[in-house]
Amino acid sequence: MMEFMLTEEQRMLRDTVASFAEKEIRPIAEEIDRTDTWPAGMWKKLGDLGVLGVTIDPEYGGAGLDLLSGALVGEELSKVSPSISISFGAHANLCCNNLKLNGTEEQKKKYLPPLCAGDHVGALGLTEPNAGSDAVSIRTAARKEGDQYVVNGSKTFITNGVIADTIILYTKTDKDAGPKGITAFILDTKFPGFSVSRKLDKVGNRGSETGELIMEDCIIPKDNILGKENMGVAVLMRGLDLERAFLSTYSLGMAEGAFAEALKYSKERIQFGKPICSFQLIQAKLADMWTLIEAARLLCYKACVMADSETRGGKGTELHKLTAAAILFTGEAVDKVCNDAIQIHGGYGYCMEYPVQRYWRDAKVNTIGAGTSEMRRLIIARELIQ
Amino acid sequence: MKIVVAVKQIPDLQQIRIRDRRPVLDNVPRVLGDIDKSALEAGVALKESTEGKLIIVSAGDKELDDTMKEALAAGADEAVLIKDCQFTGGESFLIAKVLAAAIRKIDDVGLILFGEGSADNYSGQVVSGVAELLEYPQVGYANNIEVGDNRARVTRSLEDCEEIVEVSLPVIISVVSEIKEPRIPSVTSILKAGKKPKEIYGLSDLAISNPEESKVSVDSNLAPLSERKGVNVTSVDELIKILESEGVIGR
Numbered sequence: 001m002m003e004f005m006l007t008e009e010q011r012m013l014r015d016t017v018a019s020f021a022e023k024e025i026r027p028i029a030e031e032i033d034r035t036d037t038w039p040a041g042m043w044k045k046l047g048d049l050g051v052l053g054v055t056i057d058p059e060y061g062g063a064g065l066d067l068l069s070g071a072l073v074g075e076e077l078s079k080v081s082p083s084i085s086i087s088f089g090a091h092a093n094l095c096c097n098n099l100k101l102n103g104t105e106e107q108k109k110k111y112l113p114p115l116c117a118g119d120h121v122g123a124l125g126l127t128e129p130n131a132g133s134d135a136v137s138i139r140t141a142a143r144k145e146g147d148q149y150v151v152n153g154s155k156t157f158i159t160n161g162v163i164a165d166t167i168i169l170y171t172k173t174d175k176d177a178g179p180k181g182i183t184a185f186i187l188d189t190k191f192p193g194f195s196v197s198r199k200l201d202k203v204g205n206r207g208s209e210t211g212e213l214i215m216e217d218c219i220i221p222k223d224n225i226l227g228k229e230n231m232g233v234a235v236l237m238r239g240l241d242l243e244r245a246f247l248s249t250y251s252l253g254m255a256e257g258a259f260a261e262a263l264k265y266s267k268e269r270i271q272f273g274k275p276i277c278s279f280q281l282i283q284a285k286l287a288d289m290w291t292l293i294e295a296a297r298l299l300c301y302k303a304c305v306m307a308d309s310e311t312r313g314g315k316g317t318e319l320h321k322l323t324a325a326a327i328l329f330t331g332e333a334v335d336k337v338c339n340d341a342i343q344i345h346g347g348y349g350y351c352m353e354y355p356v357q358r359y360w361r362d363a364k365v366n367t368i369g370a371g372t373s374e375m376r377r378l379i380i381a382r383e384l385i386q
Numbered sequence: 387m388k389i390v391v392a393v394k395q396i397p398d399l400q401q402i403r404i405r406d407r408r409p410v411l412d413n414v415p416r417v418l419g420d421i422d423k424s425a426l427e428a429g430v431a432l433k434e435s436t437e438g439k440l441i442i443v444s445a446g447d448k449e450l451d452d453t454m455k456e457a458l459a460a461g462a463d464e465a466v467l468i469k470d471c472q473f474t475g476g477e478s479f480l481i482a483k484v485l486a487a488a489i490r491k492i493d494d495v496g497l498i499l500f501g502e503g504s505a506d507n508y509s510g511q512v513v514s515g516v517a518e519l520l521e522y523p524q525v526g527y528a529n530n531i532e533v534g535d536n537r538a539r540v541t542r543s544l545e546d547c548e549e550i551v552e553v554s555l556p557v558i559i560s561v562v563s564e565i566k567e568p569r570i571p572s573v574t575s576i577l578k579a580g581k582k583p584k585e586i587y588g589l590s591d592l593a594i595s596n597p598e599e600s601k602v603s604v605d606s607n608l609a610p611l612s613e614r615k616g617v618n619v620t621s622v623d624e625l626i627k628i629l630e631s632e633g634v635i636g637r
Contacts (some may be wrong), residue, residue, distance in 0.1 A: 012459060013573060019570045
């Protein structure tokens with residue numbers, strides 16, 4: 001059992017989040033999906049539970065726990081509502097954890113406490129309409145003017161973008177310098193010139209409000225540079241390995257949620273006078289799904305443990321390969337598990353009234369977001385070959 | 387004032403399988419019963435209103451610590467644990483003797499709370515045993531407790547009415563599960579739980595000699611056989627009449 005890898009506190013944390021998810025999220029999970037609306041008050045509830053700053057030091061209002069603990073929170077939330085989990089992940093890891101790793105003392109003191117409390121919502125703004133996998137080709141430009149930067153450009157596919165208060169924004173401060181011209185900023189969405197142009201109407205993870213953002217002569221003070229000018233790619237790369245490890249359990253939890261529905265249905269559905277779990281072809285599917293989930297779990301947890309113990313990530317490190325492998329494997333596993341879960345449900349799996357279709361729709365983004373499966377394969381191969 | 391809540395570590399009832407008409411308890415994880423969680427939550431509320439201290443007391447075997455951390459995370463300040471392998475499935479009166487002895491060692495106890503029965507056996511015997519041994523009054527079926535002026539005002543949830551009694555402290559109260567909805571512990575309280583003080587006793591520390599043979603043995607534990615009535619009805623009105631006559635509806 002995986003229990004050997006978890007401390008007692010981690011097990012208690014996992015159980016507490018599981019109870020929270022059952023009580024506060026499960027009763028509204030379908031409604032969140034149907035209305036594509038983040039439930040009112042949920043950020044504050046997550047803040048009071050103490051999970052939003054799960055990896056952030058207590059002096060800034062966090063719980064000071066390790067990455068695996070944070071990933072366990074994401075996993076338990078995802079078992080019930082992947083939408084809530086992905087928004088949690090973007091907030092707690094993409095935003096808060098990046099601030100923790102790269103922020104100055106003043107920046108951390110100012111921005112982290114309300115993020116940890118659930119009073120502010122965090123996001124990461126990297127992807128643009130013309131820059132997805134080719135992240136370093138972003139075009140959002142930041143022009144220095146005295147003590148501030150004037151930012152122009154747009155971002156898309158930004159999780160929590162619609163309602164965020166604090167966004168880690170990647171810009172080009174030197175457009176001719178390629179990756180060496182990228183600067184990361186802490187954008188307060190109240191800064192003049194920032195707006196949300198629209199909320200994207202997604203197939204899955206509905207309720208996690210994903211936005212397109214516009215910066216039109218948006219003014220950001222120079223004190224809000226995260227890291228150093230033109231050194232944004234270091235911030236980016238350092239964050240990506242941790243992001244992959246952390247988010248791999250979002251995929252894992254989703255697979256577990258879909259599997260639980262399929263197993264339950266297979267015991268209840270009677271055909272030919274027997275529950276369908278009596279038939280070998282269904283049994284084979286269940287066995288394969290379960291095994292895939294357990295294999296993914298080992299990879300995910302190992303990646304999280306390694307992410308905490310290694311000081312370096314990025315190219316040339318074991319961590320870089322392993323975290324890519326964890327999210328690649330789990331992202332494709334959840335796709336397969338959800339597919340089989342629908343199959344086991346038969347016709348009812350194809351109906352909106354059964355929850356299994358929600359997992360199936362939510363699953364597809366797992367081979368796309370936080371690096372596509374293709375990019376993840378290239379990352380691993382390049383590490384192997386060099 | 388100190389408030390004591392007595393809790394019991396039980397097997398997770400959802401994970402028990404039946405084999406040969408008996409429950410299989412091997413390798414079933416241990417948890418805190420739901421009714422104990424309600425009693426704990428009631429204890430936390432009383433601790434907050436009286437600015438007192440909340441102490442959990444429990445008797446169990448060497449695996450007791452895990453579940454007790456859960457109770458500390460729920461808001462208790464300290465734990466008093468009595469550990470001995472004989473307590474697994476231990477007889478009610480032995481447990482009552484042990485808990486009473488441990489509670490005697492705590493000073494300034496004003497209230498002792500129990501769930502009205504444990505979630506596994508539901509014998510409801512231990513609370514009365516402890517009350518008798520400590521010579522404290524006992525109030526049962528409490529669904530509300532107020533404390534002030536060295537007295538407790540307890541609302542008892544009875545079948546057809548609610549009874550309000552006043553009793554002077556110290557008092558033992560057994561509560562119904564509706565008394566309070568247990569809160570979900572926050573991450574901070576989980577992290578603090580491990581650092582809270584624990585007092586651990588063995589049987590010999592409490593001057594209780596090894597018990598003689600158990601006076602009660604459980605012969606079987608089965609649900610009663612129910613046969614279907616097989617009554618046919620031809621209309622909704624007929625169905626309603628029958629249900630009314632059986633007292634199922636219309637009370």
